Amino acid sequence: MANRAYLYSIDRKPYTDEDISKARIVDLSEYNTGIPIVYSILLSSKTEIVDSTIFNSLEEEGKTLPLALIADYKRGVDRLEMFFANIEEYIDPQVVTKTLNFLHDEKNAQQYFLLEAGEIYSLLADDDAGVIAENRDLYEDIRSDDADSEVAQAYSDFVKLQISMGYTQTLDQINNIYWSNVLYFHWSNKNGS
Numbered sequence: 402m403a404n405r406a407y408l409y410s411i412d413r414k415p416y417t418d419e420d421i422s423k424a425r426i427v428d429l430s431e432y433n434t435g436i437p438i439v440y441s442i443l444l445s446s447k448t449e450i451v452d453s454t455i456f457n458s459l460e461e462e463g464k465t466l467p468l469a470l471i472a473d474y475k476r477g478v479d480r481l482e483m484f485f486a487n488i489e490e491y492i493d494p495q496v497v498t499k500t501l502n503f504l505h506d507e508k509n510a511q512q513y514f515l516l517e518a519g520e521i522y523s524l525l526a527d528d529d530a531g532v533i534a535e536n537r538d539l540y541e542d543i544r545s546d547d548a549d550s551e552v553a554q555a556y557s558d559f560v561k562l563q564i565s566m567g568y569t570q571t572l573d574q575i576n577n578i579y580w581s582n583v584l585y586f587h588w589s590n591k592n593g594s
Contacts, residue, residue, distance in 0.1 A: 456519030
């Protein structure tokens with residue numbers, strides 16, 4: 402089985418089981434064996450660490466851990482649009498259109514993005530402290546209070562630098578994002594949507 406990062410939209414901050422039972426969680430995307438740059442951009446605004454809604458402790462059955470991230474949905478999409486505009490000569494316009502149409506669709510757009518990457522963290526660490534540290538490291542890497550245009554520019558400069566050095570992994574990530582309302586961890590089965 403491939404280890405995946407899962408991206409959802411959610412209408413509230415998932416701090417308690419009661420909140421989760423009342424939450425509207427929408428499947429958006431999953432990515433194998435890593436966290437793509439598109440997810441990092443989408444999760445870069447007003448980012449917070451929250452308990453995972455699907456992954457539990459490696460050491461204590463049923464115990465939740467702070468293994469998820471939430472971030473402002475609208476600002477994340479705004480930053481992604483600016484990023485795409487900055488690198489438009491390098492990416493397929495159909496990919497951009499498909500991505501933005503999916504994210505702007507009213508059935509998908511909510512107050513927050515929710516990233517569940519516990520499977521990815523478990524590849525890098527084998528205990529609770531390690532997976533929590535991996536999530537905190539990601540949080541510190543992607544969270545930005547800078548202006549949206551500055552964040553988009555920083556990410557696009559990174560991609561352009563990679564291209565100039567002959568590396569295409571990030572472009573491959575952008576072109577191979579899987580957008581769907583049915584993921585392996587499919588939320589609508591859990592919350593009655």
